[in-house]
Structures are given as structure tokens and as C-alpha cells.
Amino acid sequence: MPAVSSILVPYASYLRVYEPLAAFAEPERGHWRRYAARDGTPTAQDELRRSLADLLPTPPVPVPVHESADAFIAEVDGVVCVCPWRTRLRGWLALEELGEVLPVPLLDAVLPPVVRGQAAKDYERWRDRNPDARPWIRTAVWQVPVRWFTLFSDDERTFEPGPAEGAGEGGEDGAKARMLRYRTPMVQARRRLARSLKTLRDAVDDGPLIEGLVDVGRWLEEFHPRSLVELDYGGLVHVLSCAQLTEDHSAADVAAAITALRDGDDEGAGEAYGRLMERWRAVRDRQFAN
Secondary structure (H helix, E strand, O other), X not given: OOOOOHHHOXXXXXXXXXXXXXXXXXXXXXXXXXXXXXXXOOOHHHHHHHHHHOOOOOOOOOOOOOOOOOEEEEEEOOEEEEEEOOHHHHHHHHHHHHHHHOOHHHHHHHOOHHHHHHXXXXXXXXXXXXXXXXXXXEEEEOOOOXXXXXXXXXXXXXXXXXXXXXXXXXXXXXXXXXXXXXXXEHHHHHHHHHHHHHHHHHHOOOOHHHHHHHHHHHHHOOOOOOOEEEEEOHHHHHOOOHHXXXXXXXXXXXXXXXXXXXXXXXXXXXXXXXXXXXXXXXHHHHHHOO
16 A cells, blocks of 8 residues: 555545535635735645644644635636535534444544533524525545446546656656546536436335435535536545556446436346445445454
């Protein structure tokens, strides 16, 4: 496995929405217009580095005191699109989920109850003032949820292998960092999700996958129709080898499974879904490895 610097963990993937400037009301639109025009906007590694820095003080700071004024920027057909970090809101949401993931003794050791309690009170007061707030970024740890892949096609996949394994971040030749992502227009993401949801509802009983698709669909409806949707493997590219990532066509496997179900080919659907599950089970198992 390649050497990994401390800023490349946790091993998380991200689902992001980039909205055009027209989606934002003033004065926020003006802020993002000026922000996008400046040189050297922060990267995903910059965001992660800042988040990790908040965990170093004693007691730790689980949620930033002030909301981030930073964002990721993308240009789509000449239109500037913005994905605000909203680090404070995402911190509160992540804190709520931690209780479902970690045992209470471990959670208390990492984040004392008094710290969590204060954060919960702060979030409740903030939510009363901002009832319609939603994050532009969703995060999953040690996996890419299957439902995310339904939004994309294989030809929207971009893979940068990065420097040779063992060469260190950036490599001697200045190669780009390793990256695997998908990007698609919002209209395509919504159309694919709707088709997948209909197929699954016709073929199988309600369950976590259908519930997850409904949840993602409701989230996507909150954004401008000319937005860009991105799935970024994030830190997971440092769990898998370059060869494994090269062979990873998970969106194609999901599309094949959905198509097979639609055609009544249960065996074909099982084979495609089995490939997907085997690949991601191996990743999730590493979460508990010594």
C-alpha cells in the first residue's frame, strides 16, 4: 500500500452538488462570484486538513464556531458553479450520526458528553433560525454507498493514477494526486435515480436501498436544475491499489444490475450486484483491521 500522509485520512467518499451562481441570492452570490475569481481556491485536502486541526485542542472542537466561507469551484460549459463547504452544518450532522456508529464508551473518550451536549444545543438554536438549511456535501466513511452510483454512468468516470506507488504525494515528476470521481449534470442524475427507483420498486420489496434512493432524491430536489453532481472517492483511493482502482467500474456494475432487473434477468442482476458487493466488502473490512 502506498505511503499516506496524515492529511489524506479519514478514508471517506463524498457526494457533492455544485450550483450555478444564479442559484444564490445576494449578497451571497456576490461573495461566491468574487471568491471564484481569485487565484488558488482551496482543495479537498485543504478542507480535510482544517477539519482535522479542530480535533487537536483539549477539549476537541467537534463543530467550528463560525461557518466556513469557502467552497469548491467548478466550471460547467462556461458557467461557474459553487459547492459551499458548510463545514459547521456538516459537523453537526456528522455528530448526530456518530452515536449510531461508535459505542458509547469510545464516543465519550473521543468527544466528552459535555462537549456533545453543548454542540447539540448550539445546533438546535441554529436550526430554529435556519429551518431550510441543507448541506451541499454528503460524506460516507469506508465505502461509497450503492445508491450514489445510480446517479452516474461509466463514461462520466475520471481516474488519475497519480505518482508511482511509494513515490510519496505528488511524486518526483509532479504528477497529479491520485483521484477517482464521477461528474454528471443534475438533470441526468435525477433521471437515472427515478428510473432506478421505479425498477427496484417493481422488482423487490422496500428496503434500505430503496429508502436510500428516496432520501438522495429528496436531497437533489433542493438544488438548482442546472447544477453539477459529483461523486469523489476521496481518501478511499489510498485504501485500494492503482490496479484495483483501474478495474473499479462500480457505476457500470450498478447500471448493469438495474438493467438486468428491468429485463427480468435475475441471474444477471445477481452477478453484477455480487461483483459490486465483493469489491466494497473488502474495503469496509479494512475499517476493523489492525
